[in-house]
Amino acid sequence: MTVHFIGAGPGAPDLITVRGQRLIARCPVCLYAGSLVPRDVIAHAPADARVLDTASMTLGAIIEEMTTAHDRGLDVARVHSGDPSIYGAIAEQIHRLDARSIPWEITPGVPAFSAAAAAIGRELTVPGVAQTVILTRTAMQATEMPPGEDLAEIGRSSATLAIHLSVRNLRHVCRVLGDIHGPDYPVVVVYRASWPDQRIIRGTLATIHRQVRAARITRTALILVGPAIGGADGCDSALYDPDHVHLLRPRRG
DSSP states (O other), X not given: OOXXXXXXXXXXXXXXXXXXXXXXXXXXXXXXXXXXXXXXXXXXXXXXXXXXXXXXXXXXXXXXXXXXXXXXXOOEEEEESBOTTTTXXXXXXXXXXXXXXXXXXXXXXXXXXXXXXXXXXXXXXXXXXXXXXXEEEOOSSSOOOOTTOOHHHHTTSOSEEEEESOGGGHHXXXXXXXXXXXXXXXXXXXXXXXXXXXXXXXEETTTHHHHHHHHTOOSSEEEEESTTTTTOOXXXXXXXXXXXXXXXXXXXO
């Protein structure tokens, strides 16, 4: 018996991995985060599977379901949105499973920031513009950010920022980053990337809060910030430069 933490991808049912889909199809117990994972993603669960939406469940209740399945020798598909390694709240579940000697494995998924980048048609790491992507969030009612990870410190680089779980804190994001980069710094907010009702709002640190507020977006949105997001011109990658020599394209003559 194994608990399988499965990344469901950003929302579109066909963006789950083949491995994730096959695991759901063979697990007799399926626990999924229904507030973020559409029912179509778990449609492959066996007809007689125990399928539970965990959106209203406590951590203790979820672990008890896993424990009961373990006692009965039944594999569990624990389906999370995006990739479970990013704000997936799997660490707390894993600690409790380890304490009960219940085996588990992780199957990665397409993360929301990748789906958002695809939706807006941008490379997040443009040579000469940005070669670093920082995944972060801000603190409101959730757990406080650890020391050294506040937005003012992280935002001082020109890296591409993918700010999760923060659209309700967008005014704060714009104020902090605006003090560093100025009002014209590019921002895109992607609501429910890859879902049928996906929305893309492009703006700057001076305008994006007003635009998002007008659109009445208050959750399930990712904030992308940085010059790469705005389409800043960079340089060509050396990888395909005819004068660049490497192992697979050695110097001739």
